[in-house]
Ligand SMILES: Cc1cc2nc3c(=O)[nH]c(=O)nc-3n(C[C@H](O)[C@H](O)[C@H](O)COP(=O)(O)O)c2cc1C
């Protein structure tokens with residue numbers, strides 16, 4: 001990657017922002033975002049991540065991206081996963097073990113039905129629009 | 130087909146008791162009766178906090194937040210909200226009830242948290258500089274490099290009122306100004322990521338979730354004070370944070386946002402990582418500098434302050450991770466924006482690691498001035514297992530305890546100090562009725578004995594002596610004289626110790642002695658530990674009138690101290706008993722008794 | 725004057741430490757460890773950077789699991805610092821070890837959150853299972869247990885880590901399973 005100038009940084013920001021927003025609102029894609037801080041990993045986030053990969057692969061879904069992020073702060077219910085599906089409000093699931101991951105794919109992503117007992121509140125509004 | 134509405138009913142332990150389950154069922158029934166079961170799904174959720182106002186219902190996608198909802202309200206919620214699409218006003222959470230005195234116009238939400246430091250944590254991929262950039266990343270740096278003078282940056286910081294988040298709360302703008310004013314061909318910018326306070330992990334999470342924000346802020350600091358080299362001193366215990374930082378540094382260099390000629394402006398700044406090696410005292414700034422120089426982390430007396438003579442004897446800005454994480458937002462939105470959040474003397478937000486005997490342990494960020502009660506009950510969901518709240522410890526080994534009387538104190542630097550505790554770096558440990566305050570004081574003192582660097586006598590000898598006295602009290606050998614001695618030694622250490630470690634080491638002890646004198650007296654005079662934690666002071670008995678001879682306790686006892694035949698009264702052999710309390714936990718008939 | 729005195733004190737402690745060094749670091753018979761070529765290269769790269777000692781020791785310990793006696797001599801030599809400095813630094817920081825730990829290093833957190841949630845009981849139970857006390861190595865060289873301060877996962881207390889892999893919300897009766905998971909692998 002070449003070094004950026006001021007202009008290029010601005011352009012890159014616009015591009016990437018569009019990409020992020022598109023993913024979020026235009027609904028082309030389903031996103032599964034797994035919290036992978038030390039706590040999350042200690043609570044089994046890696047297994048959860050793998051379970052999502054496997055289940056999505058087996059279901060033949062091609063419109064799902066799985067990403068990692070840092071800690072969402074809900075240590076009491078790690079591993080945590082945010083699920084963004086077009087036409088559905090995005091939600092955060094907690095205590096997502098491989099079994100719950102499988103259910104999220106089958107019910108939430110495919111069936112558009114939310115799963116009982118695992119949804120947690122997002123801790124705060126996003127200050128960056 | 131997705132539903133039009135999702136009705137989230139909180140199913141946390143607190144709400145279950147508050148008839149959350151009934152509500153869930155009634156809502157489902159109402160949906161069917163009103164013929165809209167295809168319009169909305171009722172979902173049981175985990176705990177949302179706010180347990181005092183439970184059960185809670187959150188409507189998605191419009192984020193309406195209902196509190197104290199009863200099953201009788203289900204009909205109206207379905208008829209009004211689901212069918213007609215208008216909220217039920219009388220159930221709405223009244224925002225004016227919020228005790229938080231900080232209001233931001235762009236955040237009018239029921240939530241108690243405001244995330245500035247943690248703005249990207251849990252949102253972006255920490256390994257992707259592109260995602261950071263997409264969320265205004267490096268915009269502040271561009272602004273500082275191209276539109277602002279050094280003095281303007283300091284001026285914004287001054288307006289913001291930002292104070293150091295590493296413990297002492299020194300005004301950041303002053304630190305930067307002092308460093309800028311010293312003439313020197315070389316200066317340094319250090320990020321203190323040593324986070325030695327046991328029970329705190331804000332800095333780790335911030336770095337793991339958003340490493341670029343630290344790099345950006347350090348570069349801004351470099352430009353402002355005239356430094357071209359930065360150092361991040363981070364605990365070796367945080368391997369993931371180190372990997373993410375290394376990766377972030379590499380990406381920033383590739384993009385020309387770090388290194389030579391940043392963004393083509395001719396400004397050079399580099400950052401390197403130095404690892405700590407497990408010494409609490411290295412969080413103290415002069416000790417940290419010694420350690421960065423490859424020596425033992427022993428503090429030196431200040432002044433001269435690092436701003437004048439720091440790393441390699443050169444002027445050095447040293448700030449905490451969280452302090453840095455605030456800075457890009459202050460530059461972008463202006464100091465005035467930041468100063469609107471918080472209290473008179475303490476601006477902005479504070480990140481706390483809420484742990485201990487709390488239902489929803491976690492990392493939270495609240496505006497300064499939020500009360501402890503809001504944090505523990507609204508966000509933390511109250512005490513685990515329905516036990517009684519006893520105390521909150523803040524400030525780790527340098528802080529003190531806050532009792533239930535002071536739960537409504539707004540949290541800021543001054544108020545906590547007045548209560549005999551400190552803000553500290555942000556560890557907030559909740560204790561319940563099972564925790565013994567003398568034992569907690571002993572625990573912290575043991576920590577300080579381990580961590581004292583041994584350079585100055587008040588700390589080296591003082592911590593050891595207090596520790597021995599406290600151990601004696603916990604074992605039933607304490608006398609009233611001991612309390613007097615602890616007090617005297619503690620006061621002497623506060624005045625005479627060389628660095629912050631020794632000066633503050635007596636705090637947890639003195640603070641518990643002040644607020645829990647009765648507990649100390651019980652240990653000394655009655656040789657009893659009211660909470661049952663100090664094993665030498667408790668005895669377990671089996672109440673003959675309650676024991677039915679089920680043998681569960683005898684089977685659970687790890688040392689075979691309980692004897693008795695099936696359906697006959699059991700007894701505990703006090704000689705063999707190790708007082709682990711397993712029998713007490715095991716007995717379903719309340720026949721085991723602790724004294 | 726005061727600073728002179730302090731310098732003098734630290735000088736005498738350094739001398740004392742060299743004496744201790746010769747007696748406490750593991751004897752050559754049990755310790756014929758030598759710097760590997762990669763380690764030497766690492767040291768060569770770091771040598772020009774001031775304040776390199778701690779970074780070098782980290783790398784050495786990452787390789788051997790501790791700081792072997794002979795290697796400490798070599799490091800002092802290559803970095804051109806007095807052996808007393810090396811020893812002083814190694815003994816000051818809790819992380820550096822002079823004795824070889826077990827192949828699996830179990831670190832039980834005794835930070836505040838973990839202490840309150842029963843970290844002590846975890847240590848006791850581990851001692852029972854492994855049959856050795858804190859900071860000792862099991863006879864087969866597989867395990868050693870140490871108490872550490874806060875692994876930064878306090879929300880999951882009580883916490884322990886095995887060779888850096890963190891386990892949260894640990895219960896006493898899971899310990900045997902955790903130990904078994906590593907044993908012999
Ligand atoms: C014993 C002791 C331990 C400290 N530990 C830390 C620490 O772990 N992290 C930190 O940022 N500051 C720590 N400090 C405070 C630092 O000395 C220093 O004040 C701080 O890094 C300055 O940054 P700030 O102005 O951004 O708060 C400690 C101070 C003392 C006396």
Ligand code: FES
Nearest residue numbers: 835838875877878
């Ligand atoms: S106290 Fe154990 S991980 Fe922090």
